[in-house]
Amino acid sequence: MKKIIICIVLLSFMLWFGCELPTPTPEKITLTPEQLQNSFLRKVVAIGNSLTAGYQSSGLVRSFQENSYPYLIAKQMGISWRFAMPWIEEPGIGSTELSDTNYVAGPLRMTPTGPAVVDSTLADQVEELLSNAKLPRPYDNLAVPGADLNDVLNTKISITNPFFRIVLRNPELGNLTMLEQALLLNPSLILLWIGNNDVLGAAIDGGDLTQITSQEDFQTRLETILSTIREKSSAQIVMANIPYVTDIPYVNALDGIFMDFGQLGKLPVVFDENFQPVDFDPDTAAGAVLYLPLKMEETGVAHLLLPYLTAYKKGIGVPDSAFIADFLIQLGVDAAVAAVQAGQIVQGMIASGLNPTGIPIPGNLSLTADETQSIRDAVDGFNNIINTLAQTYQVPIVDANTMLTTLNTSGIDGYTGKYVLFDLENTAFSLDGVHPNNGGYALIANEFIEVINKSFGQAIGLEIPPVNTAQFKGQYLKELQGYSGKIRITEAAERALEGVKHLFVKGDTK
Structure with missing residues (x-):
């Protein structure tokens, strides 16, 4: 049944795009004198998965995307006006399955009865939510929720994951992969965070260790990504490593x-x-x-x-x-x-x-203790590979692994790693218990900004100011609009929490 819904959504997008998009060609860059002084900012491109897309609370919508870490970085750089995102308008596109298959859920929202789907869209009208669908070039943020390393290299469209169609817009954009579209943009800086989904499924599906990509495949695929970027562009790369996926509220x-x-x-x-x-x-x-x-x-x-x-x-x-x-x-x-x-x-x-x-x-x-340890060992192995390849290809690393550990132990900027039910005001996680919220993405943006400044700032005369993370505090208090009672969890809310894993468990989504 889920596949039927997704096929309807994909068909709707194909009808919407039609054949109106011209065949994409490399961008012609027109720079002002001010931009010429800093070619580092000429074209910033993001490659990744849900964490880079700004996915939170089991879905994507413009208000979430505007707080994705790449867009926040672009704002701090002063280039957000030309940083193209696949803008998904209200009520957004979520991953929670609904009993009425004619509708597609929006993201989860906080209600007095807990996280819940409060909006939905007719499946045959979902295409209207992508407001810049006809942009005649790839988006600058090409991150696709649910993507793993293999997807960056090989996936052009997916029957079971509509976000590939939404973001990559194939076949109209030439049936190009995420990496191919990124290189088509002639990037000057690539923000790369990928690999989480090569292990996440094992954690959220009860310790199914078959969900983990082998160390050998992980190394081969990541090296292919990095070597291809180096061979086919002059872009600088900033890459994040992988947090322990067992240290999330889910x-x-x-x-x-x-x-x-x-x-x-x-x-x-x-x-x-x-x-x-x-x-x-x-x-x-x-x-x-x-x-x-x-x-x-x-x-x-x-x-x-x-x-x-x-x-x-x-x-x-x-x-x-x-x-x-x-x-x-x-x-x-x-x-x-x-x-x-x-x-x-x-x-x-x-x-x-x-x-x-x-x-x-x-x-x-x-999750048993043995399963937990196996998952952590896999993450350690992946991060060792990331560190080794980063040295080979001279790529600075954002230590997302240490960041999450710090968030859970002592907090960062007053934010915690607790689930929303246990820290409504200060949590850095969204309602799905897997992805960050607005404040969490601001923390991630600052980690990237710190590495960018340290690695390139002096050489290019650039000092990107950090994001003011305090402005995002109390995101869910605002959604509750003054409600002061106890948050209760309904069965519908719990079903929504279960639904988050459909995009991220292999065999369920591919």
């Missing part, structure tokens, strides 16, 4: 419900609507606590993924009386007493709105 937001059970290790436990572990110990004496582990399919679980919230409300993972009794016996409680206590606890759960089904949490909603 993966770690529920880490607070893990409790230490000594020899049993850390286990996720039954929690309340405030995401706080529930104490089931009837003894109110100081220091007496009884946390009940959730029932899991896998052992050694280190993370429960954000979409588990939907399953939890259905009782998945909530222990039944048999499981509780067995656990109490492990703690040294007499079997007969354990059976009685288990029955009482189950009644209490039901009274509080929980559904103790005793059905274990499936593996696609969790």
Whole structure:
């Protein structure tokens, strides 16, 4: 069904573009005297995936794109007026599947009931959202949500990912890949951030390690990208490395419900609507606590993924009386007493709105410690390759990996790496728990600006001013328009969170 929707969208775009676009030719650059003084800024081009496109809250719309890190950098350079983006107008194009297949969802918005799809567009009218579809040359920001290294080199159009059609506009632009279109623009500076999607799918799809690109393929593809740029252009390149994709809220937001059970290790436990572990110990004496582990399919679980919230409300993972009794016996409680206590606890759960089904949490909603380590090892390997090739091709590196670690440990400019439900005002992440929000992209822009200034500033007499990140604080408070109550998460919101992975899990999107 999803493929049918996307095919409708692609057909609509083809009818919209028609044959009106001329065959693209390399840009004729007309520079003012001021621009001639700084040829470094002559043509800035961005290559990448959703992080470079400005994708957030499971979608793209102009208000998000205007806060993408390449566009923010262009603004700070004073060239945003000629930095062409694939402008997607309201209500935007999202990745959440709707029950009515005649409509395409917009991005998630913050509501009093949590992240939700509040707008949609008829599938056969989606083409009207791309306001500059007939620009007779490639866009300067060519980043495609869902793209990996292979896509940069080889993908011209995708049956299952409409963003390739939206951004690359093939076949009207000559059936050229992302890299080919970038080189057609005769760039002077390329902002390159790619490779996250060569590992992200493993993290958000429950530890499916087959989603990870091999180290050999990663090296071959990245070297091909860099060598091609060097051979076919005189552009300078600034490239970012890959953060640990296990350090995003989609993966770690529920880490607070893990409790230490000594020899049993850390286990996720039954929690309340405030995401706080529930104490089931009837003894109110100081220091007496009884946390009940959730029932899991896998052992050694280190993370429960954000979409588990939907399953939890259905009782998945909530222990039944048999499981509780067995656990109490492990703690040294007499079997007969354990059976009685288990029955009482189950009644209490039901009274509080929980559904103790005793059905274990499936593996696609969790990451084990071993899976987490394998994913981190893959990222380390990719970053080693990036560092080696950066030295070979003389490319300065933006350390996005260290940036995310710092964001999660001590924060940056007052922003945190927490999910929006836990830090509504200061989070740097968007509602999908995977991508940055406006403030997060401003932080990324400043990391790029710092590297650009350090690497090229003195030689070309350029000092790009940093973005004022404070201006983006409270993005979701503004969306709530003064609502001061508690944010609740509805089942619809949770389905939307689950939907974010469709673009980024291989086999689901390709």
